[in-house]
Amino acid sequence: MNRNPPFVFLIACHLFLFISNLFAQVYFGLPVEIYAKRRASFLQQMPDHSIAVFQSATAKTRSRDINFEYRQNSDLLYLTGISQPNTALILVKNVSSAGVSENTSEILFLPKITRRNVEGTSINEEIAKNVLGFKKVFDRAAFNKKFNTFLKNKKVLFAKFEPDFVYEPLSQKRYFIGREAKKLLREKYPGLRVESPGKIMTRLREIKSQEELKLMQKAIDITCDAHIQAMRNARPGMYEYELEAIIEYVFKRSGAQYPAFPSIIGSGPNSTIIHYWRNERKMQSGDVVVIDIGAEYFGYAADVTRTLPVNGKFTPAQRELYEIVLRAQKEAIAAVRPGIPFRKIHKIARQVIESAGFGKYFIHSTSHYLGMDVHDVGDYRKLKPGMVITVEPGIYIPEGSPADKKYWNIGIRIEDDVLVTKTGHKVLSLRAPKEIKAIESLMEKSVGMSSKEFLQKE
Template identity: 35%
Template sequence: MSKHRQIVHDPEIYRARRQKLLDQLGGAPLLLRAAPTQLRNGDVQYSYRQDSNFYYLTGFEEPESVLLAIPELNGRKKSHRTILFVRPKNKEREIWDGARCGTRGAIKDFGAHESYPIEELSERFQALSQDWNQLAHGLGADPQFDAELLGHFSKRFSGRPRRNQGIPQIIDPRPALHAMRCKKDAHEVEIMQVAADITAEGHITAMAVAEPGMYEFELQAEMEAAFRHGGSPRNGYDSILASGNNANTLHYIENKRRMRSGDLVLIDAGAEFGHYSADVTRTFPVNGTFTEAQKAVYSAVLRVQKKCARALKPGMSYKRWTELAARELCKELLGLGALRGRADTAFKKHSYRDFYMHGLGHYLGMDVHDCGAYETPEGKPITFEPGMVLTIEPGLYFATNNKKAPKELRGIGVRIEDNYLVTKDGNRNLTEAIPKEIRDVEALCQGRG
């Protein structure tokens, strides 16, 4: 039975975001293009997913769209005029591709003050921008669109009457926009919790149905069916289902091996909901019971994750936080017999990199590796603030061909990952519903959960 989960679409949310961004851009109008459609092969297109920046500021999901937000003063109050260029209604195309919002819908449902067919963009933009000396636009994302834009402004030199105006100053809105997106508001947190809950349903399903003899792709199908039943239209990224030694390939996505008794299976997968993604990893025994060697590695990773979670709070720097994980993993690797000597020496020499090759975590939001800076423009590490959402995902990997790994650990790969919201007093685990204690994992895998 599927769950009916819906997002309440409120144009005021997007209007407020646009205004907040414009207030930081020094009076420059904002120009933003929707994500283009992409051919996969032949005449088959990839499934469309809106550009995250565009959706964040409009809530509009259709391709071939452009946002133009022009600052205005309403008395003493700052406001702006929103113009959306969209695909016009087209009865024949809608028979093939589905309903279009059209220009009326852009005004009625998405809060635009004006809306025009996308075919009129060139002519109308030329007229609107004639006297602008600034424009906020992210150059480089779409070279063809950039060239068209510069072509518009180059006409200033050949128009009548000639005003000897140069190309407007182009201001990049992305630093300010990404800083906004990095700190989630209450509306975003609510959506991300739904994405986390759906993801939990999928991971719990996978643990409950996994058994020796299944193929990784069969387990993937069970998990992703739970995502769809939960109301997620798509994954946040390609699912990783890595059994046995495949878990030691960090971004393994072939998912075609037949799982055996005695294997661990590492699943790194997240459902997307409302254009926000979860990102969770769980590692569990296919037959329901950890071996002693697997249990030792798993427990080591879990201890490090818990310690790093306790450290995630406002004021903690990203650099100190990631170093904490590496130092703690060095201690665990010494206990497992994978390293020798002192933990401090192993940390300084990066000896742990033979078994831990990635970072501790990353921002999470509309993109699975979400936007946001890890350093200030001066090169100093950022400190965490309330509203940030991050993953915590330590791991240990002992590939079968890693001669530095103890023999009894070779073939074992473990990662444990959850999604944390930084709060005023510390943090909140959005994905805590997914079991990760050994006793709870085994109980679920054995049908006792």
């Protein structure tokens, strides 16, 4: 007979906590209590008598019954850490009859786990309750009934309708799904106000915590390492997709779950195409290649661009344009600090490029927010400490343009990820060389590496 049941129970509890924390670290990447704090912050900003609904992203079909690799809706991922389809979260905020104390609820809906739909580690009710701290967990099939129950007597519904709009080309009909859904809800619940959760989510997500910044820095470091390997391996005669393979190999080998967006490897004439993605051209001596890439690490994206001379040496024309873009980027980065208008960053970069006579070939904005999404949410008015932005001016001169022929088929873009600090800024992506001398030096030492040498370098 065991005479020490409390001791055994204590050991069992410690073992359970150890296993739970280990699972959380591997699956979520963040301490699980952070997700509970995020939900509490969202609830705090909801008005009384309101409800918010967040639904998982729909699995996208690649061909017939095969789906693309799944990526969760960023808002739901931010609030729960759960990265599986057919999941939903309802947040409810009431006020007691005395009108003083708040009464809130967090309800999670999970798919029924069967042999047929398990595709790796899945979050079940036990994990949701014991690890994530949810008190109310239901089967996804119960969502409609529970939603209608919780929606009664509510004044505000926060919901995002996706897709909001669908166009059917054969009938040429336009279906405004979001507008129709709001109309039906108002008819069923008179007086109900339907709003997007976007404003609250933007306030929460635009300022990165220290835990988030660690994940972002890891994603950025992986991306910079991939850039370095691209510099070491690029050479005439390679196909763009060969560089893509090296880059995404570094991503996977370094622990990134997947690219944050399709890798852009544009050489020669393709360097002048901003979002070129086919990556199929054979690179030639005398080309530049624009490499715009980003790893995603536990839901957080990097976005770093470098432009290389394929043969390891910039031509005079390439060097001239590169130095203009680099100067524009440096001056724009130098201006990043709290309180500066977001659009001022672009104005500074554009002024440099226009003064050099290439303004008409700078055809995009300079910055966007970065976080869980590559083009992340954020307030496009003034910068605040904790925001992360990109700074990425560029010049793109296609063949046949009015510019001197020596500039034709040259595209230059240089992009870094920049954290707004309390006193100024910090460039998070300096690990990847961007000075001409540093790029040429690295490429000179590494031109002609075999795949075996590449693996050993790693």
